[in-house]
Amino acid sequence: GAVVSQHPSRVICKSGTSVKIECRSLDFQATTMFWYRQFPKKSLMLMATSNEGSKATYEQGVEKDKFLINHASLTLSTLTVTSAHPEDSSFYICSARALLGRGHGTEAFFGQGTRLTVV
Amino acid sequence: SQELEQSPQSLIVQEGKNLTINCTSSKTLYGLYWYKQKYGEGLIFLMMLQKGGEEKSHEKITAKLDEKKQQSSLHITASQPSHAGIYLCGADTAGTASKLTFGTGTRLQVTL
DSSP states (O other): OOOEEEEOSEEEEOTTOOEEEEEEESSSOOSEEEEEEEOTTSOEEEEEEEETTSOOEEOTTOOTTTEEEEEEETTEEEEEEOSOOGGGOEEEEEEEEEEOSTTSOEEEEEOOOEEEEEO | OOSEEEEOSEEEEETTOOEEEEEEESSOOSEEEEEEEOTTSOEEEEEEEOSTTOEEEETTEEEEEETTTTEEEEEESSOOGGGOEEEEEEEEOSSOSSOOEEOOOEEEEEEO
């Protein structure tokens, strides 16, 4: 199946600094990628939809200036957590939509996630 | 209320026992995805169901979709310690086939 690579898998940063998380589709082109956040013992919450070549669409309650998304190519989307604070500590996961072939629809493939700890 | 309800929230079963996890949507289901996650790790795709009445199996895991009831079930036969983890259902309720809403997850423990 299609592979989505997310990097880094873990990052610890100081409060006030910015952190960039990368999401790459390795063997397919993804015009659309999605960024999710997972709180401890909670489900995934969609943060934003990343569209190649255009601005990301943010879900209600997600600060676009706080979570900068860039989808500069068909295989790469980045999420930058700016001026990180301890409450931003979380598990962030990206996913990309892949076509399964004619008549087989699409499927969402997920990266391995990034655990961000802000100290 | 949650758009996607999963039950039970947690489950402890003895190795070798069967178990079922349910996922119920408050909206029309255009697609239903089942994933497994080990804590702190990414999601592993298990199965995707799109048509009412559809049933898929992979090894000892079977998933069914009841479109009319807006519900899906995941059944594990003869559970093993390797089945332990968090099971998440993701639903396409917008017909976009990509933007998913997730259930709250079911934490499964398998005891020896």
